[in-house]
Amino acid sequence: MKKxxxxxxxxxxxxxxxxxxxxxxxxxxxxxxTPEYAAKKENHRKQHEQRITPEKRKAxxxxxxxxxxxxxxxxxxxxxxxxxxxxxxPKSGKTDNK
Numbered sequence: 210m211k212k213x214x215x216x217x218x219x220x221x222x223x224x225x226x227x228x229x230x231x232x233x234x235x236x237x238x239x240x241x242x243t244p245e246y247a248a249k250k251e252n253h254r255k256q257h258e259q260r261i262t263p264e265k266r267k268a269x270x271x272x273x274x275x276x277x278x279x280x281x282x283x284x285x286x287x288x289x290x291x292x293x294x295x296x297x298x299p300k301s302g303k304t305d306n307k
Contacts, residue, residue, distance in 0.1 A: 242250070261269075
């Protein structure tokens, strides 16, 4: 019985101390900012605004994919005109055979 009551008392005291520490930490937020801390806070806010969202990242990936597809299709069209694609006959023209 003695051990049980001692452990209960210790638990209650620890809970009170932890709640006091938490209250002091919350109260410290209302203190005036130092110039250095204010600058750090402002830098963090600006960097957070510049962070790329998943939606922006997905849109950029889709735009890049479309651009690469256009380049690929242009290369294929050029090769087809020059007759370099497999299955297309070469242009009739001068040959190097003597």
